[in-house]
Every structure is written in C-alpha cells, then in structure tokens.
Amino acid sequence: MIAELEDRESFDKVFSLVYEELRGLAANVLRSEQGNHLTPTTLVHEAWLKLAHSPELAQTSRLHFRRIAARAMRQVLVEAARRRKAARRGDSDLHVSFDEALPGEIPLPDARDILALDHALDSLSRISERQARLVEGRFFGGLEVSELAEMLQVSEATITREWRSARAWLAVEIKRALAGGRDANGGVF
Amino acid sequence: MNETQWSAVQEAFARAIDLPTRLTESQRRQAVLELCGGDKEIFSEVMPMVEEDARENPLLDGGLDRAAQTFLDLGAMPSLVQRQIGPYRVLRLLGEGGMGVVYLAERTDIGGRVAIKLLRDAWLSPMRRQRFQAEQHTLARLNHPSIARIYDADTLEDGTPWFAMEYAEGLPLNEYLKASNASLRDRLELFRRIFQAVEYAHSHGIIHRDLKPSNILVNENGQVKLLDFGIAKHLNLEESHDRTIDRTITGLRLMTLSYAAPEQLAGGPVGLYTDVYALGVLLYQSVTGRLPRRVLAGDAENAIDRWSAEKPSAAVRREQPEIRRQLGKNEWANLDVLAFNALEPDVARRYGSAGALLRDLTALLDNQPLEARAAPPIQNALLGLRASSRQGWLWGGIGVALVIAVSIGLAAHRGRNPAPPPSVNVAILPFQNVSASEPLDYLRSALPDQIAHTLAAARSLTVRPLAASARFSGSEVDFRKVGRDLDVSRAVTGRFLIEGDRLHIIVEAIDTIEDRIVWQDSFEIASNNLLAMQGQIAAISRGRLANALGVREFLADAPPRTANEEAYELYLKSVALRNDPTPTKQAIELLRRVVLLDPNYEQAWGELASRYYAYARWGGGGPEAMAFSDAAAEKQLALNPDSTDALGELTIHRTERGDLVKAHQMAVELLRRRPDDPNLHHVLSYVLRYGGSLEEAGRECELVVLLATGIRWGSCGTTFMELGDYDRAMTFLRSGTEWANAHAIEVLLRAGKTDEAMRIPAPQLPPWDSYRMLLACARHDPKEEIQSLAAKVQVDDDPEMDYVFATHLAFCGQNEAALRLLKIAIDGNYCSYPAMDRDPFFNQLRTNPQFQKLRLAGIACHNDFASDRDRRQPKSVRSAADQNSASFHTPAL
Structure with a gap:
C-alpha cells in the first residue's frame, strides 16, 4: 500500500510537471508564427528536451516519460476540446460526422470526437486496462509499436493485434456516442 | 461487457478479419455469427467492429497531430475581462503561462490597480494548488519596496484560487537601459538597487532562480521592481512558464539559458549563488552591451560550463571605447574582479549570495578594496568559529594540526560569508x-x-x-x-x-x-x-x-x-x-x-x-x-521548502540508498545555509563516511562536537571506529540505548577489550542478531551455535549495516558469508575502503583474493564519489590526508 501511494505521488508530481510544460510550450508556440505547424508530437519532444535534465525526472526513463506525457497530453486535449465545445454550444447542429462528409474530403476531427474518444477510452480501460494504456500511448503519446511492447512488456505481435481490436471497438463506440448514444441493449442494429 | 466477454469478442474479431474478402455481406455476417458460436450478444459487438476495421477512421488513423490542429487552443482560459473578482474589476490580460493567468484589475471601491493571478486548472492535482499557495506564501513573506506586495487572496465560485498583488509599471531592464541612455555609473547604481532587492529575498531564504531582464522592471524614477519570485508572471510575456517555488535544492526545471548558472544547466543543486550568477550575467550585459561569451569546454555530458574569460574592461575597450572613460582604471579592475567572481562556474568560489555581491559593488563605487580580492577566508572562519563557540580554548587538547584541518573545513562551508554574530x-x-x-x-x-x-x-x-x-x-x-x-x-x-x-x-x-x-x-x-x-x-x-x-x-x-x-x-x-x-x-x-x-x-x-x-x-x-x-519528509518539504530537518532527513536516506553524489551536494548546500548547525555537520559526516572519505568524516564529527559540546551523535562513533580511534568512538556510545550498546560491543572487541565487551547485555532487537553472534564468538561458544547465529544474519537495506555485518562474520571466521555481505555493501555504494584497510576484524581475510578484489571495488566506488566532489569543490579546502587516501596504495599484508 505504501509503495502504491509512493508511486502515485511521484506520478502526480511528474505528471503535473509535464502537463504544465506542455501547456506552456503550446501557449508559447501558438502565440508565435509557428503556431500553424504545432503538433503534439513536437510538443512532447520539446517537453522532454526541456525536462530531461531536471532532477525531478532523474529517475524517469524516456519511455516512462512518454507514457506520462501521453496521459498529460490526453488531459490537455480533452480540456481544450471541452472548452471548444462549450464555446460553440450554439452551433453544434452544424457538426458534420465523418460519414456525412463529402467524398474525397477527409474531415478534420472535431472537439466532440476527442471527447467521445476520451469517454470510450475510459470504457475500454474497464474491460482491458492494458489496451487502454496501449491506445493512450499510441494515440496521445505517439509511441511506436516497439516502444509500446517494451512499455507493456508484451510482444510486438500482441501490440499489433490488440491495437487492431481496440481501434475497431473504439471506432464503434465513438460512432455510437456521436449518433446519440447506444441503446440499453448494447446494440445499434 | 466484462473482461471475459471482451476476450471472446477479441477472439472472434481476430478470426473474422481473416475471413476471405470475396464473401458477400450476408455470407460474412453468417460466418461471423458462427465464429461467435452463435452468441448474439457477442456478435452484436464483433460485427460492427469488423465493419469499422475495414473502414478508415480519420480520428484514430490520422493520429493526434491532425486531431490537435483543429482545436488546440491551449491559450486562454475563458476571459475574465470585465468580471468582478472580490473587490476588483478585471481590466485586461497581462500574461499567462502553464500554471496561471495574470490580469490587470482595478479596485472598485477605493480605486487603485492590482495584478490578479489565477491558478488555471486547479482541479488537476492537489500539487498545483499547493504550489500556488506556496507562491502566495513567498510573496506574503517579502515586504520590500522592490518586490510586489500581496494584497488579497480568495477563490472564485468554481474553486479557482487567485491572489491580488501590487501592479508594477516600468520597463524591463534591458529596454530601460536602451531607452534611458544612463551613464555607466548610473547603471552600476541601478544594479546596487537590484542587488539590494535580491539580497532581501536571499536574507529570507528565497532564491529567485529566474533572474533575467524581463523579470526586472525599472520605472521612470529608476526604481526597481523584481518580478516573478515564482509569482509575478504577468509581465513576463516572452517566457511565461510559471515555474515556481520549489526553491529547494531540487533545482530548477526551466531557465532562460543565457542567464542560467552552470549548476542549473547540469541539473545540480541550486542555491543563492545561482542567483548571483544570473546577476553577474545581467551586470556584464548592462556594462558591455552583450552577454558574456561562454564556451563549453569538453565536459558536455556534465555541462560543466567553462566561461571563456573576457574581462568586461577588455570587451568595452574593443567594442565601446567611448564609455571606457566613465570609470577609472582601478574601478575597471574592480569591475573585472567582481564580474569574474559572480560568473565563476565553480559555486564554491563564486560570491555566496547577493549580499556579498552587493558589498563588493558598494566597495567598487566607493573606491574601496573588494572582499573578493581579500586573502583566503581562513582567518575569518577561525574567528567566526571562536565567536560561535564560547569554549574555543577546548581546542588546545585536540592539537594544532586538527585545528587547522577543522578551520579549513569550516572555511569551505562559510565561503565568503562574513562571520555570523555570536550565537x-x-x-x-x-x-x-x-x-x-x-x-x-x-x-x-x-x-x-x-x-x-x-x-x-x-x-x-x-x-x-x-x-x-x-x-x-x-x-x-x-x-x-x-x-x-x-x-x-x-x-x-x-x-x-x-x-x-x-x-x-x-x-x-x-x-x-x-x-x-x-x-x-x-x-x-x-x-x-x-x-x-x-x-x-x-x-x-x-x-x-x-x-x-x-x-x-x-x-x-x-x-x-x-x-x-x-x-x-x-x-x-x-x-x-x-x-x-x-x-x-x-x-x-x-x-x-x-x-x-x-x-x-x-x-x-x-x-x-x-x-x-x-x-x-x-x-x-x-x-x-x-x-x-521519504514520502513524509518530501511532504514536509513541500509545505516548508526551507526545512533543513526535512532536507537533512532526505540526505541521510539518499546516502543509505547509495546516491552519494547527490547526498553530498545536498549536505553541502544545507551547510551553506546554516554553517553552524551541528546536526547538518553530522549529516555531512555521514555522507563522507559512506563515500570513504573517512578523515573528512572525522573532521566533520569534530565540528559537530565543537558546535555542540556534550551532545553525542552516535553515528560519529562508527566514524571513529572505522578510523581505528576506539577510545574516541566509545565517547559517542555511552547513552545506554540498544543501539549504543550494540555498537559498543564491536568497538570494544576491536580495541581488544573483550572482557568489557562481554559485560554489555546482548541486544535483543531482531536486526541485531549479528551482535549476538559477535558476543558468542568472543565467548568462544561452540561452533554450531555460532553457525546457527551466523545463519540469522540477514542482508539489510542500509549498505553500512551490511558492511558492519560483514566485519562481524569475518571476525567469526564465516569468510564466505562475510565476503558475500561485503560485496552487497559495496554494490550498494558503501565505499569505505579505508575502513576495510584498518579493520582488525578483516585481518584473516586480507590475503584472500576475493577480498582484495572487493577492496579495489571499494576504491573505485570512493574515487567515483571523490572525483565528483573534486569537480565541485576547490582543491585547496581539501586536506592532503584525503588526497592521499584517494589514491591507490598497496594494502598492508
């Protein structure tokens, strides 16, 4: 119990640090000209460069850092999406879901998609903690298959397989959520 | 869905996606249903997954980068402009960073402007709220015309904490200097005010850690305002990361590279001297118009910064000859010395605080000799020690050589700080x-x-x-x-x-x-x-x-x-x-x-x-x-970053975990803050003993005694035992506790006083079976009994205990077990090979090749420790004795 508490505390510490770093970087970059080219992967990379030598992270491996960064990035984006959604509450009718988009035009994901993904990821973590971490690491942290395999201590084949099923499941969940939620029987058919 | 169903779903899914592509839609549905064993519920999960699997998903496939582009508006919280916060009405945004936003606001009832800082995302973790409060606390402690005052603090209805502070007007230092066209002498006077403000913070134990032009505002009257003591982020628009507090030696996370001290770049412990470095850069820049040139010399891994030495006077002569006449020759020479001492990469040789810098700048302006030019501060330290210890005459008994060693040791801690008032x-x-x-x-x-x-x-x-x-x-x-x-x-x-x-x-x-x-x-x-x-x-x-x-x-x-x-x-x-x-x-x-x-x-x-x-x-x-x-001490530290108790505690823990380099840095930093605290000298002696710098550890123990006569820090008993001074060791072990009794047994046995040792009651605590074995051996108990006691000796997580147990096992002839524990101790960074060389308990083992190998490992361990310290500490303060002990020499066989 003690060890767990320790772990959570140190996670919290590094997490807050990374979170703030990401926000600070994002805010800075957005104000500058480079705002258009900003990507979360760049942010995570920059955050690592800046934080790698800080004593707080002395015990933290790059991989561990990226796992935490993935979590922080998820938090940052979900928060941003929430704000965006709140700000646009009035015109939510105009939301175009992927299916309705014109052929040939790949629609950009919307705030609601991120929120739906966040929600679906929470559901996934209840049935498979590992797959939720996998998705979090891959999607929000940009981790490679080999890195995920190392992080989760499984083979790369397992990662590929589990990503595929998790992806499909999440796609279904997100679609259901955006279509107005799934019915009580768990089916949309 | 539960976990079991999920694995059934995944299994069916894995097979379904391998179905041949030529199947018609209905054939496929039928096949998938079969793969689900006819289970409709599973099927209702799997089938849509199979469909989605075949389809592109812009969100999941496009990855985060695309997703983020559309709405990564991480900038502002919902604007609060025109809102009422407490008695203030918000006027406009001043700045924001990762942690907070700062607004300009006016007080609606009695007028006047303030800056209001709010913590964003307070929900995120309790730590953020704690740190925000710590900022407030820092501000509240500082009451100086050059530091923004705090007026008010509360929370919004949604729980967002905020505080209101003095709003300062003025230009950032560099812009002010550009605009004002001030003479060199005026600039130096301005720096005197800046140093005074930083000195004030230093005297309250607060390190700024991010001094740079944008954090120093100067108004039209030349008045200085220091911003951002982990606080006033509002005028810090370019680099608003809101790094705060944590003004402990854990170091700073982000800094503006141009003003960062070498130890910051290296992730080493920061102290008051870290601010001194930044002030040195600012001064240099204000005088010469550019940053001091720095060249990284070879040691990139440790980022030890070697500054290529160009004197300010030389830079000015070459680049701005017109201002050279503004100071006299002597003043230029002093300015060179002052800048060099402020920019000294080695913290032990740098000015210790803004106060020291201030005194020398004042001396320069008054055309007086600088302290930095004075003789080595040994005499001062000696006087200081005399003054703080009423019974300085006690030294007579210790001997001249020791007095010198001790005073040199003390000088290292005191640095250039003046002798404190009598304590x-x-x-x-x-x-x-x-x-x-x-x-x-x-x-x-x-x-x-x-x-x-x-x-x-x-x-x-x-x-x-x-x-x-x-x-x-x-x-x-x-x-x-x-x-x-x-x-x-x-x-x-x-x-x-x-x-x-x-x-x-x-x-x-x-x-x-x-x-x-x-x-x-x-x-x-x-x-x-x-x-x-x-x-x-x-x-x-x-x-x-x-x-x-x-x-x-x-x-x-x-x-x-x-x-x-x-x-x-x-x-x-x-x-x-x-x-x-x-x-x-x-x-x-x-x-x-x-x-x-x-x-x-x-x-x-x-x-x-x-x-x-x-x-x-x-x-x-x-x-x-x-x-x-550990967790509790960290917690204490979070609540009070100045707690030397907590830092001392953590230093001991670090030492026992084998993180000697860091522990040593911490101990030295602690002593820098409180050079007369005997407890902190004890902490340092502890680290030194683990690191195998026994002579120095002994001197620190002497200091402990000098600073607190009559109080016995038991662990110094171990130090003197390892030094072979058994009588002195015994003076630390007379308290009658289990701990002291146990240690007295082994000290007396080493001193050959077997009878006396056997009169001490055997310790009863479980971790000390080793001492009972020791007594049994001294009594020449039957072999089986000794062996059964030896079997009880267990590996401890403190490497020193493992070392001590190893010596006991060696004394009892349990060589294999002794070597095993000795290896564990050295692997755990217990580097006291001088103890190995001196310890009579190891006499039987000394020619054993494995022992000799372990001894070499101990030396290597010590050298790692000592070489790191050499880098951070000038040679002159380390005694010849220790330098010898750091070199290889053949063991006495």
Missing part, C-alpha cells in the same frame, strides 16, 4: 507537571517541542536537540550542570498545573552560568483548548522569550500551526513517546491520524518522517517504512 546556545528542558493529574502529562515534552520548533528559525540561536536535554527533568535540575554538559548559556523550562478546567503554564529562561531565572512569563487557558495553548506558546516563544534570549531576528516566518484541535492533541501525544521500537510504532499510528486530520501540518510530517526512519532501521519496518519516511 547563543540554548537547551529547552522538559516541563514539570505540578498537578496531580495524569491526562495532560504528555505536555511535559510537548511544550518544549513547541518552543523548540518556534525558536528553530531564530537567527544566531542554536537550540540543543531535545533528545539531549530530555534527561534534565524534574524539580532538582542543576542548571550549572546543564550549562556545562550541553554547552549552553541559557536554559528554557517551565511548569504547568491543571486546576479544574483551567491550565496554567509558566515558562522561564535560566542563566546557566549564574544559575538564576532571567525571565518568566505565565498564562492560563481552558484546559480543553490546546489550540489556544499552541498559539500562546508560539507567540511567547517568538516574542518575549526570544527577546530574553537575545534573538533579534527570525530567518523565517513562524511555522504554520495546525488549526485542528484533535490533530494537535494527537501530535503532542506522539511527541511524548520515546524512541524505542514499541512507542515509535505507537507514535506512527498517532501521527498518521494527525496528517489525515490536517494534511498541511508540517511539523507532524517531519515527526512522521523521523519516526518512520527509526521504525525502518530499528523497529523492523524495512524498506516500506523507509519509503514512507
């Missing part, structure tokens, strides 16, 4: 319970604890550890003896009496030389109102009592007290419990409840940290308790 030593004795009633008996030790805590922050006052003064209790105390034994000139004690529901408390201060009461005060409160008592005691200690003891200044604000009655009572009860294993466990139970009741109770966290340590080491608590001790 008063005080012992706080247990109070007497003069009522017949038992319930509040714990106040006997709880009241002294409260007083000691308050006085701990007093400048020029050293409080003896309560553990040392505890034995002077009762009504028949001989105060002259207290004075002699504890080397104090004053004692504080008192009495309390319960009458009905009233609690009367008397506090008095006694002159131990003349044995008379020099001050007395009394008060009474409701006996069920302990919080009122706490408040009274704290107020008296900080006020009239401090006055009576000659304290003129406190280094820090009064430690925050708890407002939770129950927490306070439990805390007091825990303090009264002795340090033996059973009461220690009880104390931990109490303290755990205390911190649950009041998680911000700093003192309680500190107590918990030391209780858990004791439990880990001597109560069988093991690594788990150790981890908890």
Whole structure:
C-alpha cells in the first residue's frame, strides 16, 4: 500500500510537471508564427528536451516519460476540446460526422470526437486496462509499436493485434456516442 | 461487457478479419455469427467492429497531430475581462503561462490597480494548488519596496484560487537601459538597487532562480521592481512558464539559458549563488552591451560550463571605447574582479549570495578594496568559529594540526560569508507537571517541542536537540550542570498545573552560568483548548522569550500551526513517546491520524518522517517504512521548502540508498545555509563516511562536537571506529540505548577489550542478531551455535549495516558469508575502503583474493564519489590526508 501511494505521488508530481510544460510550450508556440505547424508530437519532444535534465525526472526513463506525457497530453486535449465545445454550444447542429462528409474530403476531427474518444477510452480501460494504456500511448503519446511492447512488456505481435481490436471497438463506440448514444441493449442494429 | 466477454469478442474479431474478402455481406455476417458460436450478444459487438476495421477512421488513423490542429487552443482560459473578482474589476490580460493567468484589475471601491493571478486548472492535482499557495506564501513573506506586495487572496465560485498583488509599471531592464541612455555609473547604481532587492529575498531564504531582464522592471524614477519570485508572471510575456517555488535544492526545471548558472544547466543543486550568477550575467550585459561569451569546454555530458574569460574592461575597450572613460582604471579592475567572481562556474568560489555581491559593488563605487580580492577566508572562519563557540580554548587538547584541518573545513562551508554574530546556545528542558493529574502529562515534552520548533528559525540561536536535554527533568535540575554538559548559556523550562478546567503554564529562561531565572512569563487557558495553548506558546516563544534570549531576528516566518484541535492533541501525544521500537510504532499510528486530520501540518510530517526512519532501521519496518519516511519528509518539504530537518532527513536516506553524489551536494548546500548547525555537520559526516572519505568524516564529527559540546551523535562513533580511534568512538556510545550498546560491543572487541565487551547485555532487537553472534564468538561458544547465529544474519537495506555485518562474520571466521555481505555493501555504494584497510576484524581475510578484489571495488566506488566532489569543490579546502587516501596504495599484508 505504501509503495502504491509512493508511486502515485511521484506520478502526480511528474505528471503535473509535464502537463504544465506542455501547456506552456503550446501557449508559447501558438502565440508565435509557428503556431500553424504545432503538433503534439513536437510538443512532447520539446517537453522532454526541456525536462530531461531536471532532477525531478532523474529517475524517469524516456519511455516512462512518454507514457506520462501521453496521459498529460490526453488531459490537455480533452480540456481544450471541452472548452471548444462549450464555446460553440450554439452551433453544434452544424457538426458534420465523418460519414456525412463529402467524398474525397477527409474531415478534420472535431472537439466532440476527442471527447467521445476520451469517454470510450475510459470504457475500454474497464474491460482491458492494458489496451487502454496501449491506445493512450499510441494515440496521445505517439509511441511506436516497439516502444509500446517494451512499455507493456508484451510482444510486438500482441501490440499489433490488440491495437487492431481496440481501434475497431473504439471506432464503434465513438460512432455510437456521436449518433446519440447506444441503446440499453448494447446494440445499434 | 466484462473482461471475459471482451476476450471472446477479441477472439472472434481476430478470426473474422481473416475471413476471405470475396464473401458477400450476408455470407460474412453468417460466418461471423458462427465464429461467435452463435452468441448474439457477442456478435452484436464483433460485427460492427469488423465493419469499422475495414473502414478508415480519420480520428484514430490520422493520429493526434491532425486531431490537435483543429482545436488546440491551449491559450486562454475563458476571459475574465470585465468580471468582478472580490473587490476588483478585471481590466485586461497581462500574461499567462502553464500554471496561471495574470490580469490587470482595478479596485472598485477605493480605486487603485492590482495584478490578479489565477491558478488555471486547479482541479488537476492537489500539487498545483499547493504550489500556488506556496507562491502566495513567498510573496506574503517579502515586504520590500522592490518586490510586489500581496494584497488579497480568495477563490472564485468554481474553486479557482487567485491572489491580488501590487501592479508594477516600468520597463524591463534591458529596454530601460536602451531607452534611458544612463551613464555607466548610473547603471552600476541601478544594479546596487537590484542587488539590494535580491539580497532581501536571499536574507529570507528565497532564491529567485529566474533572474533575467524581463523579470526586472525599472520605472521612470529608476526604481526597481523584481518580478516573478515564482509569482509575478504577468509581465513576463516572452517566457511565461510559471515555474515556481520549489526553491529547494531540487533545482530548477526551466531557465532562460543565457542567464542560467552552470549548476542549473547540469541539473545540480541550486542555491543563492545561482542567483548571483544570473546577476553577474545581467551586470556584464548592462556594462558591455552583450552577454558574456561562454564556451563549453569538453565536459558536455556534465555541462560543466567553462566561461571563456573576457574581462568586461577588455570587451568595452574593443567594442565601446567611448564609455571606457566613465570609470577609472582601478574601478575597471574592480569591475573585472567582481564580474569574474559572480560568473565563476565553480559555486564554491563564486560570491555566496547577493549580499556579498552587493558589498563588493558598494566597495567598487566607493573606491574601496573588494572582499573578493581579500586573502583566503581562513582567518575569518577561525574567528567566526571562536565567536560561535564560547569554549574555543577546548581546542588546545585536540592539537594544532586538527585545528587547522577543522578551520579549513569550516572555511569551505562559510565561503565568503562574513562571520555570523555570536550565537547563543540554548537547551529547552522538559516541563514539570505540578498537578496531580495524569491526562495532560504528555505536555511535559510537548511544550518544549513547541518552543523548540518556534525558536528553530531564530537567527544566531542554536537550540540543543531535545533528545539531549530530555534527561534534565524534574524539580532538582542543576542548571550549572546543564550549562556545562550541553554547552549552553541559557536554559528554557517551565511548569504547568491543571486546576479544574483551567491550565496554567509558566515558562522561564535560566542563566546557566549564574544559575538564576532571567525571565518568566505565565498564562492560563481552558484546559480543553490546546489550540489556544499552541498559539500562546508560539507567540511567547517568538516574542518575549526570544527577546530574553537575545534573538533579534527570525530567518523565517513562524511555522504554520495546525488549526485542528484533535490533530494537535494527537501530535503532542506522539511527541511524548520515546524512541524505542514499541512507542515509535505507537507514535506512527498517532501521527498518521494527525496528517489525515490536517494534511498541511508540517511539523507532524517531519515527526512522521523521523519516526518512520527509526521504525525502518530499528523497529523492523524495512524498506516500506523507509519509503514512507521519504514520502513524509518530501511532504514536509513541500509545505516548508526551507526545512533543513526535512532536507537533512532526505540526505541521510539518499546516502543509505547509495546516491552519494547527490547526498553530498545536498549536505553541502544545507551547510551553506546554516554553517553552524551541528546536526547538518553530522549529516555531512555521514555522507563522507559512506563515500570513504573517512578523515573528512572525522573532521566533520569534530565540528559537530565543537558546535555542540556534550551532545553525542552516535553515528560519529562508527566514524571513529572505522578510523581505528576506539577510545574516541566509545565517547559517542555511552547513552545506554540498544543501539549504543550494540555498537559498543564491536568497538570494544576491536580495541581488544573483550572482557568489557562481554559485560554489555546482548541486544535483543531482531536486526541485531549479528551482535549476538559477535558476543558468542568472543565467548568462544561452540561452533554450531555460532553457525546457527551466523545463519540469522540477514542482508539489510542500509549498505553500512551490511558492511558492519560483514566485519562481524569475518571476525567469526564465516569468510564466505562475510565476503558475500561485503560485496552487497559495496554494490550498494558503501565505499569505505579505508575502513576495510584498518579493520582488525578483516585481518584473516586480507590475503584472500576475493577480498582484495572487493577492496579495489571499494576504491573505485570512493574515487567515483571523490572525483565528483573534486569537480565541485576547490582543491585547496581539501586536506592532503584525503588526497592521499584517494589514491591507490598497496594494502598492508
């Protein structure tokens, strides 16, 4: 119990640090000209460069850092999406879901998609903690298959397989959520 | 869906996606249903997944980068402009960073402008709120015209904390200098004001850590305002990361590279000297118009920065000859020296604080000699030590060589700081319970604890550890003896009496030389109102009592007290419990409840940290308790970043974990803050012993004794034992505790005093089976008995214990086990190979090849430790003896 508490505390510490770093970087970059080219992967990379030598992270491996960064990035984006959604509450009718988009035009994901993904990821973590971490690491942290395999201590084949099923499941969940939620029987058919 | 269903779903899914593509839609559905074993529920999950699998998903496939582009508006929180916050109306955004936003606001009732800072995303973690509060706390402590004042603090309805502070107008330093066209002399005068402001913060123990032009505002009258003491982020628009607080040695996370000191780049411990470096860069830049040139010389891995030395005068001569005439030749020479000493990469040779820098700048402007040019500060340190130790003559007995060694050691800690004012030593004795009633008996030790805590922050006052003064209790105390034994000139004690529901408390201060009461005060409160008592005691200690003891200044604000009655009572009860294993466990139970009741109770966290340590080491608590001790000390540190107790505790832990380099840095930094604190010298001696710098460890122990005559830090007994000075070791081991008894056994055996050793009762605590084995061997017990005892000797998580056990096993001829434990000790970074060389217990093993290999490993371990220190510490302060011990020499065979 003690060890767990320790772990959570140190996670919290590094997490807050990374979170703030990401926000600070994002805010800075957005104000500058480079705002258009900003990507979360760049942010995570920059955050690592800046934080790698800080004593707080002395015990933290790059991989561990990226796992935490993935979590922080998820938090940052979900928060941003929430704000965006709140700000646009009035015109939510105009939301175009992927299916309705014109052929040939790949629609950009919307705030609601991120929120739906966040929600679906929470559901996934209840049935498979590992797959939720996998998705979090891959999607929000940009981790490679080999890195995920190392992080989760499984083979790369397992990662590929589990990503595929998790992806499909999440796609279904997100679609259901955006279509107005799934019915009580768990089916949309 | 549950986990079992999920694995069924995944299994069916994995096979379904391998179905041949030529199937028609209905064939496919049929096939998938079969794969689901006809289970409709599973099918209803799997089929849509199969469909989605075949389809592109822009969100999941496009990855985060695309997703983020559309809405990564991380910038502002919903704007608060025009909103009313407390009595303020928000006017406009001033700036924002990762942690907070700052607005300009005006006070609607009485007018006037303020800057309001809000914590964004307060929900994210409790740590953010803590740090935000810490900022507030820092500001509240500083009251200086050059530092923004705090006015008000509260939370919004949604729980967002905010505080209002003075709004400063002016230009950032570099822009001001550009615009003002000030003469060189005016610039230096301006820097004098900047140094004064930083010195003020330094004198309050606050390191700015991010001094740069944009954090120094100058208004049209040339008045300076320092921003962003982890606070005023609002005018810091370019680099607003809102790094705050954490002004401990854990270091800074982000810095503006141009102004960052080498130790910051290296992730090393930061201190007041870190600000000095930044000030040096600012000064250099303001004089020459550009940054000092820095070249990384070879050691990129450790980022030890070697500054390519160009004197400001030379840069000016070449680049701005027109301003050269503004200062005289002597002044230029002094400016060069001053800049060099501020920009010195080696922190031990840099000015120690803004105060030192200020004195030399003032000297420069007054055309006086600089301190930085003065002779090595050995004499000063010697005088300082004399002044702080009334019994300087005691040295006579120790011998001239030692005196020099000691004073050199001290000089290293004191650096260029001037000798502190004469320090008063005080012992706080247990109070007497003069009522017949038992319930509040714990106040006997709880009241002294409260007083000691308050006085701990007093400048020029050293409080003896309560553990040392505890034995002077009762009504028949001989105060002259207290004075002699504890080397104090004053004692504080008192009495309390319960009458009905009233609690009367008397506090008095006694002159131990003349044995008379020099001050007395009394008060009474409701006996069920302990919080009122706490408040009274704290107020008296900080006020009239401090006055009576000659304290003129406190280094820090009064430690925050708890407002939770129950927490306070439990805390007091825990303090009264002795340090033996059973009461220690009880104390931990109490303290755990205390911190649950009041998680911000700093003192309680500190107590918990030391209780858990004791439990880990001597109560069988093991690594788990150790981890908890760590956590508690960290917590204490978070609540009070200035707590040398917490830092000392953590340094000891680090040492035992083998992180010697870091531990040594911490110990040195602690001593820099409180050079006269014997406890901190003890911490340093501890690290040095583990690192195998035995001679130095011994000198630190001598300092401990000099600074606190009469108090025995038991662990110094181990140091002198390893040095082979068994008589001296024994002087530290006479307390009669289990710990001291156990160690006395091995010291006496080493000294050949077997009979005396065998008279000591065998320690009964489980971690000390090794000592029972030692006694059995000394008695020449039957072989089987010794072997069965030897089998009980277990690996400890403190490498020093493993080392000690190894010596015992060697003494008992259990060579294999001894070598095994010795290896574990050295692997755990117990580098004391000089002890290995001297220890008679190893005599039988010395020619053993494996032992010799381990000895080499010990030397390598020590050299790693010593070489890191060499990099950070000038050679001159390390004695020749230690340099010898760092080199290889053949073992005496």
